[in-house]
Amino acid sequence: MEESVTAAGLEPRVANAVWDAFFGRSVTPRYYRPLASVSPATATNDLAAAVAAGLLRPEGRARSRRYRAGDGLYHRIGTALGVRVDESGDPARALIIGELTKRVVSERSK
Numbered sequence: 001m002e003e004s005v006t007a008a009g010l011e012p013r014v015a016n017a018v019w020d021a022f023f024g025r026s027v028t029p030r031y032y033r034p035l036a037s038v039s040p041a042t043a044t045n046d047l048a049a050a051v052a053a054g055l056l057r058p059e060g061r062a063r064s065r066r067y068r069a070g071d072g073l074y075h076r077i078g079t080a081l082g083v084r085v086d087e088s089g090d091p092a093r094a095l096i097i098g099e100l101t102k103r104v105v106s107e108r109s110k
Contacts, residue, residue, distance in 0.1 A: 004076040008053035013038065014046050018055050021069040022077075022093065027056070028066050069093075 001022065002015040013036040017027045020035075029043040038046065047067050050056040054072025058065055074092035078085030083099050085092050 001077070003080055004073065005050075005055065007076065008050075008055060008072075010049055010053060010055075011046060014050050014055075017047060017067065018050060018069070018073060021056055021067060022073060024069075024093075026059075026066040026068060 001019045002012050005015045005018055006012055016035045017032045020031075021027050027047070029040065029047060032038075032047060033040060033043045036043065036046065047056060051058055051067065051070065054070045055076070056067040056073070057070040058067055060066055069089075071088040074085045074088050074096065077096050078092070081096065081099055083095065085095055087095065
């Protein structure tokens, strides 16, 4: 996750928000601030940068704005794993988790 974030030119701390969004959590600036130990302004800027990079997508407006995993996130992780990800959302997440599970099982059986 951190590799996908830094490859997009973002601060490594943004991986906290991206990780949670990947697993289906709705991330708000209020939730992200203590997670990354940043100010309100930095939280807003970090999340906006993640949106610009395609890793997160915004939902809602102003105080009700939330961020979820963006399509670019699934494609970046798939590329890092060498797996083609044509879907987004739950199907993409399932494909990526399935691939990671296969790799863990393969490593354990060696």
